[in-house]
Amino acid sequence: MKNKITYCFLLLVFVSFQMYSQENNCETILKDSEQLYEEGLLETVPIQLIKCLPGLTNESKIAAYSLLVHTYLYEDNRPEAKFYMKKLLTLKPEYQPTPLDKKEFIDLLNEYNNDPRLTLSAFVGSNLSSIEVLNVFGVHDINNEQFMPNYTQRIALDFGAAADVNLFHNAYLSGEFEYTQLSFDYNSELYDFSKLRFTESQDHIMARVNLVYFLGATMNRLRPSFKVGGSCGWLINSDSEFQREYLDLSQGIVSGSEENVGNTKNALNYWANFSGG
Known part of the structure; x- marks a missing residue:
């Protein structure tokens, strides 16, 4: 039993050594x-390199595919050049051209759309409500600024998902x-002996639903963008408390x-969106 364990251990060490040697050998072949x-010995490059691709690390494979x-572009062999460009972008979709990449390489790269096809996200945040009064109604002097409605903002929560x-x-x-919460205070001083706050x-x-367009390279960390579309909101609840x-x-x-007080509000609201950032 002890001999079998020793044999298996030695075999494992031998296989590991072989794999390490093969990897080192392939790295040497890449260089x-x-x-x-x-x-300028272009015809020799594929002969040596292709057989060693399986033994390379991912980073080295990217260099090899490039x-x-x-x-192949120098040899005017576009089918093979496109084949390995697809291999490159499959391994690293966010690949960005380097100063060493030739114009022909960059032109071929730009033929491929490597933008993410579907992006799913979730978000959570807070908001402040800004109230704009269009018309004032009441039995008081609506032209007296002292009696004009005074709204103050309150922090509320929103969260959701996007695709x-x-x-x-x-x-x-x-x-x-x-899902969005909106919260605000309405302060009234119609009487000279008290204040009301709702x-x-x-x-x-x-x-x-928005159409979003980004400027710049796909994988840049900071990219200007423009957004245009529309929104629809359904009021599901509205509560008021006074002091x-x-x-x-x-x-x-x-x-x-x-x-x-939901029956005093518009249940359905809709508006257009436009933003940039």
């Missing part, structure tokens, strides 16, 4: 092939589904119970 390419594409489908190079059709919280289900504060402090703050 030799690069030298042959520089010396070398083969350059070689971006590639239409063509740098262009995506983006769909988003989002706190309203709304819950919306939002859907967006009365007496200015002379003759009484404590009076709070009312929470009340659903």
Whole structure:
């Protein structure tokens, strides 16, 4: 039994050594092939290099595929050049040209759309509501600025998911589904003896469809983009709570119970989107 274990251990060591030797040998062949390419011995490069591709690391394979594409382009063998360009982009879709890449190589690379075909994402964040009053109604003096509505922002939550489908190079059709909270305070001083504050919280289900176009190379970390589309929102809940504060402090703050005011709002809202960044 001990002999079998020793034999298996030695066999494992031998196989590991063989694999290590083969990998080192292939790395040497890659360097030799690069030298042959520089010396103009193009016909020798594929003969030596192709048989060693399985023994290379991924990083070395990228260098080997690039070398083969350059070689075949110089030999005017576009079918083989395209074959190894596909191999290169399959292994590294985000490949970016280097200063050493020739114009013919870059032109061939640009023939391929290596944008992600489908991008799925999730997001969570916060928002602040900005209220704009279009018309004021009431029995008070609506022309007196003292009685104009005063809204203050409150932080609320939103989260959702998005899917971006590639239409063509740098262009995506983006769909988003989002749950959004909106929250704000309405402060009123209609009376000289008290202040009223209404706190309203709304819950919306939002859907967006946008066309997004990016500028610059696909895998750049920072790329300008433009977005245009439309959104639709459904109000599923709206609650309001009020507090009365007496200015002379003759009484404590009076709070009312929470009340659903959704029937006073537009349930369905829609708007156009346009943004850049």
